[in-house]
Amino acid sequence: MENGDGVSSLPANEPDRDQAAAASAVAIFPQVARLGPRADTADTSAPADTSMVGDAEELHEQWAAIQSTFVDDPRGSVAAGAALVSEAVAALVASTKDRERGLRGEWDRDGVDTEGLRNALRSYRDLLNRLVRL
Numbered sequence: 590m591e592n593g594d595g596v597s598s599l600p601a602n603e604p605d606r607d608q609a610a611a612a613s614a615v616a617i618f619p620q621v622a623r624l625g626p627r628a629d630t631a632d633t634s635a636p637a638d639t640s641m642v643g644d645a646e647e648l649h650e651q652w653a654a655i656q657s658t659f660v661d662d663p664r665g666s667v668a669a670g671a672a673l674v675s676e677a678v679a680a681l682v683a684s685t686k687d688r689e690r691g692l693r694g695e696w697d698r699d700g701v702d703t704e705g706l707r708n709a710l711r712s713y714r715d716l717l718n719r720l721v722r723l
Contacts, residue, residue, distance in 0.1 A: 642680040661683070688716060 609662040642648070650675055695701075696709035 642677040642684070648677065685716075685720075692716065 655669045
C-alpha cells in the first residue's frame with residue numbers, strides 16, 4: 590500500500606523484504622532452531638539448528654515494534670532498525686568465528702584418524718553451504 594508520498598508502507602505485522610532477508614540470515618547456522626537449513630540441502634546427520642543471533646521470534650517482535658514507530662518517528666525508527674541489524678550481524682560474526690574455532694579443534698591436533706578428518710571436512714562443507722546461502 591502507498592502512503593501518499595510514493596513510499597510503500599507495510600502494516601507492522603507484515604514482514605518486508607529486509608525482514609525476510611534478515612530471517613534468512615538468522616536461519617543459516619547450526620543454532621537456528623526455528624528456521625533451520627533448507628530441506629533440500631540439510632545434512633540430516635547434523636544436530637538441529639538454533640539461533641546464533643538470538644531468538645528469531647523475539648527479533649521479529651522487536652522489528653515489528655520498530656516498524657510501528659515509523660509514522661511518528663521515521664528517523665528514530667530507522668536508527669532503531671539499524672541498531673537491531675547491527676547487533677544481529679555482530680552476534681552472527683561472533684558465532685561464526687566460534688563455530689570455525691570449534692571445527693579447527695576437531696582436526697588440528699595429533700592423533701586424529703581419517704574418519705575424524707572426514708567428519709571435519711563434512712562439517713566445514715556444511716558451514717560453507719550455510720554461509721553461501723546468506
